[in-house]
Amino acid sequence: MARDKTLLVGVDGSDSSIRSVYYVAEMVEARENFHIVLFHVLPSIPPELLEFGGAEDPGIEQTLDETLKKEQADWIENTKLAAEPIMENAKTILHQAGVFPSRITALFSSSIHRPDIARELIEMAHKQNCGTIVVGRESYSSFKEIFHHHVGEELAKKGQGFAVWVIA
Template identity: 35%
Template sequence: MRILLAVDESENSHRAARYVGSLLRRTPDVSLTLFHVLKPMPRGLLEHGGSEDPATEAQLGGRLRDEQQAWIRKERESECQVLKGVCETLGQSGFDTSRVSKQFGHEDDIARNILEEAHSGQYETIVVGRYGTSLAKRLFGGGVTDQLLRDAKGFAIWVVE
């Protein structure tokens, strides 16, 4: 069984990790992936100014890709503590952390990024802690969890509150 646990730096993520770890610690055929979506890429790294000259355009495009990859590496390093902390929480709950892998996403739309990872990684289950949302978002379905519940077809969704 493949489970995707979407996490952030919140206590809700640690609560979800404790729940999953406690529930599945004696289930050896479960593999768990911790998935954290990085903050959005700065606008300056989304596109370059462009050029009429094809050689200059290629050079600008190459430099932009290098800068994007450097930004992603830097963000992964700085956000790695989020995944380490949740992994420690899993271990404290009795879950064998050798069955845990870690992945990052880096798009503006967190829910869409989680769903893309779930599809590409062929997970059966997505677990999320209830993300902190305002009353208005909860009432009108604008939160990450609500979007996952609405759009995740073919997955079991566990929402840990």
């Protein structure tokens, strides 16, 4: 798929995220040469699943490590399942606008550490050969905007080589 015709859309279930999906649906509609990658960044894994205290016995250490990895994988899978309705809603919006299912890919981040959302979006855009990154922007009062940092601003700074659409 051509890079300039592949869009990465950050989807998190917020109103602005849904507006961005509607915007992309309107822009792309049934055009056959576009591909849309819906991308959901998973929340941070709980601290208790990041590490354990260790053990002096190597056998016990290995068992604890394997248990922790399984618990992490289970948590990630359950978190993906919880986000699936958000992704299905986004797919439905695109389908109703005429975007063929074969032109839509839905992906989730897989990082177990606190996500740097802008970095995750940029890395996935690279991996999926996207030329455009689309994110929603929540409305904030002018007072809150002074103290609020937004992923769209980070993408504008760090996303060299990408078109960045921030949908309000």
